[in-house]
Amino acid sequence: MRDKLLFLSSLISFIFLFSVSFADINFNNLENKKVSYLDFFLLKYESALMRKAGVLSAQMFPTRVQYSNIGVRVKYLSKKNEIHTELYAIMDKNRYSKKKYTQKITDCNQVRNLMFYGRTGYSLFRQKRSADLSTDLMNRRFKANFFQDVRFTEKEMNFLINNMFVKVTVFHPINKNELSCSGKINDYELK
Numbered sequence: 001m002r003d004k005l006l007f008l009s010s011l012i013s014f015i016f017l018f019s020v021s022f023a024d025i026n027f028n029n030l031e032n033k034k035v036s037y038l039d040f041f042l043l044k045y046e047s048a049l050m051r052k053a054g055v056l057s058a059q060m061f062p063t064r065v066q067y068s069n070i071g072v073r074v075k076y077l078s079k080k081n082e083i084h085t086e087l088y089a090i091m092d093k094n095r096y097s098k099k100k101y102t103q104k105i106t107d108c109n110q111v112r113n114l115m116f117y118g119r120t121g122y123s124l125f126r127q128k129r130s131a132d133l134s135t136d137l138m139n140r141r142f143k144a145n146f147f148q149d150v151r152f153t154e155k156e157m158n159f160l161i162n163n164m165f166v167k168v169t170v171f172h173p174i175n176k177n178e179l180s181c182s183g184k185i186n187d188y189e190l191k
Contacts, residue, residue: 038076041160042083045146046074049085052145055114056089064120065107066092068173083164085185087111093173103170108181109190111168116185117141129189138186161186 053070071088089111091103106122106129113121113133118141121133139161147157167182168190181190 041150041152042074042076044150045083046072048146049074049087049115052115055118056111064110065101065103065170066095067111068092070111070115081163083160085164085166087115087166087168088171089168090171091173096172097174101172102175103172103177103179105179105181105189105191107170108168108179111170112166112181112185112190116145116166118145135186135188142186166190 049072053072056067056070067089069088069090071086071090073086073088075084075086076082077084089107091101109129110120110122113119117133117138119133122129139158142161143157152160162184164185165182166185167180169178169180171178183190
């Protein structure tokens with residue numbers, strides 16, 4: 001009996017020491033891995049966009065198209081030195097099964113504007129492009145929203161913004177049709 005207890009305690013000690021040293025080896029290996037600053041920025045950028053998706057959720061008093069789901073995908077194309085962002089916005093099924101509505105290019109632009117700049121960029125009732133979201137203002141708001149806590153120089157930030165593209169796709173849940181627009185992240189209007 002005593003031999004069994006001694007063997008069992010030795011086995012438990014061995015397993016414990018082995019698991020602790022194995023964990024140390026794994027964490028040390030992970031700490032020594034190198035991550036590029038661009039990869040770090042892309043991860044931070046994509047997670048910020050996913051957090052901002054809530055801005056497109058249903059409004060109590062709707063002043064724009066209501067969306068039920070937003071998808072985000074960010075890709076870096078190393079051969080072109082470009083960052084491509086894809087946004088997928090699915091219109092609210094409950095609301096648009098009762099109303100006849102066809103997506104417009106303004107909806108596409110508003111999705112981009114709300115996600116990146118926190119403004120629609122269009123007048124409330126006439127849905128005409130307003131001047132309150134100029135290219136200069138878009139650049140400043142983008143820097144404030146996505147380069148916060150990231151140590152890029154002004155030149156590096158401008159380079160990244162000039163090489164970032166966006167494609168927005170708005171899906172109608174009932175008619176099963178879609179509308180896409182794309183362009184540079186800071187284009188006045190996507191086409």
